[in-house]
Amino acid sequence: MKKPKFFYRYLFLTFLLLPFHASLATTVKPFNLSQMTGNADKIFRAEVIAVKTGAINVGGGELSTTIYTLRVNDLIKGQLSKQSGKINNIIELQMVGSQKKPSAENGLRNVGGFRTPKLITGNEYLLFTTPPSSIGLSMTVGVGQGLFSFKDGSLVRNEFNNVGLFRGMASSVDFPSQGPVDYNTLVQQIESLISE
Numbered sequence: 001m002k003k004p005k006f007f008y009r010y011l012f013l014t015f016l017l018l019p020f021h022a023s024l025a026t027t028v029k030p031f032n033l034s035q036m037t038g039n040a041d042k043i044f045r046a047e048v049i050a051v052k053t054g055a056i057n058v059g060g061g062e063l064s065t066t067i068y069t070l071r072v073n074d075l076i077k078g079q080l081s082k083q084s085g086k087i088n089n090i091i092e093l094q095m096v097g098s099q100k101k102p103s104a105e106n107g108l109r110n111v112g113g114f115r116t117p118k119l120i121t122g123n124e125y126l127l128f129t130t131p132p133s134s135i136g137l138s139m140t141v142g143v144g145q146g147l148f149s150f151k152d153g154s155l156v157r158n159e160f161n162n163v164g165l166f167r168g169m170a171s172s173v174d175f176p177s178q179g180p181v182d183y184n185t186l187v188q189q190i191e192s193l194i195s196e
């Protein structure tokens with residue numbers, strides 16, 4: 001049986017538009033600092049002390065994960081667990097994706113068309129993290145937007161060079177439209193947003 005011409009046209013258009021649809025699927029909503037603060041379960045400065053691969057069983061299959069062990073040096077929002085009445089400043093953050101196949105620059109990994117943060121052992125970061133999901137996974141808010149690296153000791157910038165971080169926000173501080181910002185000044189701004 002001969003297939004009609006419209007079938008082949010449909011097939012051609014489907015393959016032609018597939019990369020376009022895939023790029024839409026990996027688009028991340030841009031957040032400013034106020035939105036990131038509001039969406040974060042925890043905001044903290046921490047050093048990565050260990051990285052290991054893991055996996056979770058979900059939906060009848062296995063999903064590769066990366067488990068980051070972090071030493072929290074400055075908790076800005078959220079709570080840490082207690083052990084024997086003492087606050088435990090060591091936390092584990094389990095994210096989707098495996099460290100085995102890093103494929104992108106700027107500290108991001110590509111996991112099935114979705115870029116996820118990649119933290120490096122020994123480095124210190126400022127993280128805005130989501131609450132753990134029902135299967136135990138967390139993520140930085142806005143993916144790379146909620147992951148800030150330290151530069152020159154006290155300056156921080158996220159994976160998007162802080163573009164749009166202060167968009168639409170009223171502040172007594174004149175923040176740049178992009179580029180690194182002072183960590184202490186940024187923390188003061190976050191604390192001000194939390195107290196509103």
